[in-house]
Amino acid sequence: MNNKTKFLFLLIMSLLIVISTIVFSANLYSFGNSTLAIVLIFVMIAIVGILSVFIKRCYYDLKAGIPGDDERTKKVRMYAAGYSYFISLYVWILLLAFHRYLDTDDLLMIGILGMVISFYLSWVLLNRKKDID
Amino acid sequence: MKTKVKELRVRFNLTQEQLAKKVGVRRETIVFLEKGEYNPSLKLAAKVARVLNSTIEEIFIMEDSDLE
Numbered sequence: 001m002n003n004k005t006k007f008l009f010l011l012i013m014s015l016l017i018v019i020s021t022i023v024f025s026a027n028l029y030s031f032g033n034s035t036l037a038i039v040l041i042f043v044m045i046a047i048v049g050i051l052s053v054f055i056k057r058c059y060y061d062l063k064a065g066i067p068g069d070d071e072r073t074k075k076v077r078m079y080a081a082g083y084s085y086f087i088s089l090y091v092w093i094l095l096l097a098f099h100r101y102l103d104t105d106d107l108l109m110i111g112i113l114g115m116v117i118s119f120y121l122s123w124v125l126l127n128r129k130k131d132i133d
Numbered sequence: 134m135k136t137k138v139k140e141l142r143v144r145f146n147l148t149q150e151q152l153a154k155k156v157g158v159r160r161e162t163i164v165f166l167e168k169g170e171y172n173p174s175l176k177l178a179a180k181v182a183r184v185l186n187s188t189i190e191e192i193f194i195m196e197d198s199d200l201e
Contacts, residue, residue: 061159064154065154066153066154066159066160067157067158067159068159069159070158070159071173071174071176072158072171130165130168130170131170131171132171133172
């Protein structure tokens with residue numbers, strides 16, 4: 001994915017998240033569930049906040065004509081995927097051990113969230129690491 | 134690994150961003166290369182050497198301990 005496509009994709013994703021959360025929260029609010037509506041708005045702000053970091057980075061790269069990916073970033077991503085795969089296995093084992101206390105929906109949501117967080121953390125840590133061969 | 138990337142870049146009056154653009158990598162990769170904290174592929178090493186008008190051996194100095 002080149003920089004321009006990545007930038008547009010992230011921008012459209014952020015806009016869709018903002019619009020859909022506002023519509024969904026407004027519906028929840030009209031049905032009297034204002035607490036959940038406020039929680040959703042805060043979650044949306046957090047997600048869009050994280051996305052804005054990537055959008056900003058993409059925009060500067062696009063402006064400077066620097067590629068978004070190079071051999072080092074590809075290596076980092078590959079290693080992060082490998083690490084997060086193993087972490088995810090343990091997350092799923094842990095979740096299966098406690099499956100009696102969780103609904104199926106919650107189990108899947110926590111599992112997938114665990115996979116996403118483990119990948120993101122692995123990526124952040126490996127991106128700062130020296131000597132990635 | 135020792136490198137002469139920074140020395141040569143300064144000699145050619147290039148910023149890290151300019152070198153990154155010429156080589157086709159991100160600026161962070163140039164930072165890691167200058168510190169000797171990233172072993173580039175042969176292709177990237179050749180690109181850096183070509184931009185800095187030098188040879189791979191002159192820019193990237195591998196010591197015995199690096200090869201162990």
